[in-house]
Amino acid sequence: MKYISTRGGMSPQGFSDILLEGLAPDGGLALPETLPQISPATLESWRGLPYAELAFEVLSLFVTDIPADELRRMTRAAYNDQVFNSEDIVPLRPLDGGLSLLGLSEGPTLAFKDLAMQFLGQVFEYVLTQRDTTLNILGATSGDTGSAAEYALRGKHGVHVFMLSPHGRMSAFQRAQMYSLQDENIHNLALRGVFDECQDIVKALSGDIDFKTRYKLGAVNSINWARIAAQVVYYFHGWLKATTGPSQTVSFAVPSGNFGNILSGHIARRMGLPIAKLVLATNENNVLEEFFRTGVYRPRTAAQTYATSSPSMDISRASNFERFIFELVDRNAAQVRELWAQLASQGFFDLSHRLSDIQGKYGFAAGVSSHADRIATIKSVYDATGVLIDPHTADGVKVAREFVEPGVPMLVLETALPAKFSETIEEALGHPAAPPAALANLESLPQRVDVLDCTLESVREYLVKHAAV
Numbered sequence: 001m002k003y004i005s006t007r008g009g010m011s012p013q014g015f016s017d018i019l020l021e022g023l024a025p026d027g028g029l030a031l032p033e034t035l036p037q038i039s040p041a042t043l044e045s046w047r048g049l050p051y052a053e054l055a056f057e058v059l060s061l062f063v064t065d066i067p068a069d070e071l072r073r074m075t076r077a078a079y080n081d082q083v084f085n086s087e088d089i090v091p092l093r094p095l096d097g098g099l100s101l102l103g104l105s106e107g108p109t110l111a112f113k114d115l116a117m118q119f120l121g122q123v124f125e126y127v128l129t130q131r132d133t134t135l136n137i138l139g140a141t142s143g144d145t146g147s148a149a150e151y152a153l154r155g156k157h158g159v160h161v162f163m164l165s166p167h168g169r170m171s172a173f174q175r176a177q178m179y180s181l182q183d184e185n186i187h188n189l190a191l192r193g194v195f196d197e198c199q200d201i202v203k204a205l206s207g208d209i210d211f212k213t214r215y216k217l218g219a220v221n222s223i224n225w226a227r228i229a230a231q232v233v234y235y236f237h238g239w240l241k242a243t244t245g246p247s248q249t250v251s252f253a254v255p256s257g258n259f260g261n262i263l264s265g266h267i268a269r270r271m272g273l274p275i276a277k278l279v280l281a282t283n284e285n286n287v288l289e290e291f292f293r294t295g296v297y298r299p300r301t302a303a304q305t306y307a308t309s310s311p312s313m314d315i316s317r318a319s320n321f322e323r324f325i326f327e328l329v330d331r332n333a334a335q336v337r338e339l340w341a342q343l344a345s346q347g348f349f350d351l352s353h354r355l356s357d358i359q360g361k362y363g364f365a366a367g368v369s370s371h372a373d374r375i376a377t378i379k380s381v382y383d384a385t386g387v388l389i390d391p392h393t394a395d396g397v398k399v400a401r402e403f404v405e406p407g408v409p410m411l412v413l414e415t416a417l418p419a420k421f422s423e424t425i426e427e428a429l430g431h432p433a434a435p436p437a438a439l440a441n442l443e444s445l446p447q448r449v450d451v452l453d454c455t456l457e458s459v460r461e462y463l464v465k466h467a468a469v
């Protein structure tokens with residue numbers, strides 16, 4: 001399996017080569033040269049496999065430059081009941097109205113990003129050890145992604161994590177989650193500023209090529225192909241749990257932001273998994289819903305991006321979207337370059353003449369959910385079933401209900417647990433959501449964090465002193 005770039009300017013590379021990079025050298029995103037195809041017989045042979053073994057089967061199609069026994073060891077280390085709070089790793093629970101909930105949030109940080117990050121942590125450690133090198137992951141977080149990365153990389157050889165967060169602007173639970181980690185390779189830097197300033201500092205330091213090379217800076221952002229590949233696994237798992245035999249179809253509803261999660265569903269569908277619809281749900285920031293409804297992609301500016309009660313979906317441009325467009329234009333890299341040039345010059349591109357393929361051949365449907373919808377949905381699901389869902393998952397449920405078809409199970413991806421967003425739960429139900437028992441005393445644990453001025457210089461100095469080189 002070799003990987004190429006959506007912009008057409010990268011010679012084919014192996015999985016391990018693209019693993020540690022962000023964008024391809026030509027500014028595009030890496031994708032498999034051809035997608036593996038899964039026959040109905042192979043799919044049936046996977047029925048009943050434990051999650052870690054299914055992950056091995058799926059990931060071995062994408063990871064062909066790591067020995068099978070090593071890959072199997074990694075999927076077992078990533079997906080077990082020591083790491084996930086469920087023997088199934090990803091449980092499936094019935095809701096009302098033909099919907100089920102695919103529980104992607106049983107990992108250490110209570111959100112779906114753990115599923116991909118736990119594998120990423122294993123494979124980073126393996127490749128860095130093989131290559132006898134180190135990496136200093138530099139990132140900024142307002143809560144979610146940073147903690148998933150820290151929990152996946154804590155204690156791993158060859159990698160240090162430097163995570164910038166805005167001092168005093170995260171919830172007590174989020175702070176406790178990150179700052180209570182005592183591992184020496186995890187560095188929490190609370191900056192006296194806001195998230196965007198933290199992000200700008202990361203961009204500036206990673207954009208300084210000399211500094212980046214000298215201090216071996218890397219990232220684990222949502223465009224990383226290993227994360228997309230690891231997420232493909234749970235679409236197969238969800239289908240296998242919701243069906244009893246070959247060629248039955250299932251739909252998935254996905255609360256979306258950067259288009260990473262649902263892109264993995266698209267990949268699974270293209271590999272032959274019988275998916276009827278991929279239902280994309282957005283909150284008030286509906287740049288993706290607009291595209292899947294009209295064929296026009298019009299990213300927003302930061303000023304046009306609302307702060308909502310499903311904050312992990314508050315995005316203005318979808319960083320993984322280019323991978324879907326590459327497929328939509330039949331892998332014509334010149335056309336991708338042309339479309340992104342149009343984005344830069346006129347602020348949008350128009351593929352409305354391809355709407356019948358987008359919705360038909362590729363099976364996408366889309367809808368929007370508002371704050372009032374989230375509140376009403378959290379309450380209605382709780383009243384009907386006793387199941388408490390988080391605000392992001394509520395966006396998924398609200399939109400999923402618009403696309404349920406008779407005889408086709410609709411699996412809503414649970415992207416976080418309600419305890420992470422307790423304020424909104426309280427607004428919907430009048431009482432907060434309790435954290436899982438194992439985390440009940442998280443906020444009383446000792447915390448490890450360095451508070452710095454929010455300047456490029458202070459972070460640079462910190463890295464010079466603490467980065468592994």
Ligand SMILES: *Cc1c(COP(=O)(O)O)cnc(C)c1O
Nearest residue numbers: 256257258259260261312415416
């Ligand atoms: C990251 C995140 C999303 C959005 O996922 P994308 O892959 O960016 O589309 C949705 N919900 C939660 C809780 C998240 O953390």
